[in-house]
Amino acid sequence: MMLLEAAGLETFYGASQALFGVDLAVGEGEVVALMGRNGMGKTTTIRSICGLNPPRAGTLSFAGSSLRGLRPHRVARLGIGLVPEGRRCFPNLTVEENLTAAARAGAWTHTRIETLFPRLAERRRQYADTLSGGEQQMLAVGRALMTNPKLLILDEATEGLAPVIRQDIWSSIRKLKEEGLAILVVDKTMSELLPVADRCVVLEKGTTVWSGLPEELSDDIRNRYLGV
Structure with a gap:
């Protein structure tokens, strides 16, 4: 069963059009990689889904409910947890307070987050x-999970992190997949992204140009749409 479905999304920043027809879907328990070069519309697609930049055209639904016209907090309450690019933790709150601020009733609790990321347990009272950047990223993921989402969206979750921290983040994503959480993930490290993905969606200039299984991602597609 499809959890998130988007078709023909068109999104603008003022008078400038950024998305020209994005199609994607995420099924229950599925990990979908949203791919493309920088500036091709990946973050705008995520912002459109989350109500931060509402699309002006197209259809967008989650768990059978339309997302069109919903404010971001209403989208979040339906069960979409966002880990935004740049982390954006609350700087003047402690780790514990950041997690508490996002908490909703459900399976994800402080204890479970600290089990997933033991480093956060060690930093519980720190602002x-x-x-560190890696610890803030763990906190951003933990904060999103505290909303007890049906779908977790990760926008460049490992960008700029040390290799050992990147491995910690990817390990947590694999664990979440094993538990059946649906995930939409943007990341540049294909060596880590493709093994965890069930399907891939490729964007070019704000349009979906290819979708399929990771093993179907040919060298031609990579060179045409993903190469630097």
Whole structure:
């Protein structure tokens, strides 16, 4: 069963059009990789889904309910948890307070987050702005999980992190997949992204140009739409 479905999304920033027809879907328990070069519409697609930049055209639904016209907090309440690019933790709150601020009733609790990311248990009383970049990223993922989402969206979750921290983040994504959480993920490291993805969607200039299984991602597609 499809959880998130988007078809023909067109999104603008003022008078400038950024998306010209994005089609994607995420099924229950599925990991979908949203791919494309920088500036091709990946983050705008995520912002459109989350109500931060509402699309002006196209259809967008989640768990059978239309997302068109919903404010971001209403989208979140339906069960979409966002880990935004750049982390954006609350700097003047502690780790514990950041997690509490996002908490909704469900399976994800402080204890479970600290089990997934033991480093956060060690930093529980520290303010977010005193954490390393990797620890802040763990906190951003943990905060999104505290909303107890049906779909987790990760926008460049490992960008700029040290290799050992990147491995921690990818390990957590694999664990979440094993638990059956649906995930939409944007990341540039295809060596880590493709093994965890069930399907891939490729964007070019704000349009979906290819979708399919990771093993079907040919060298031609990679060179044409993903190469630097």
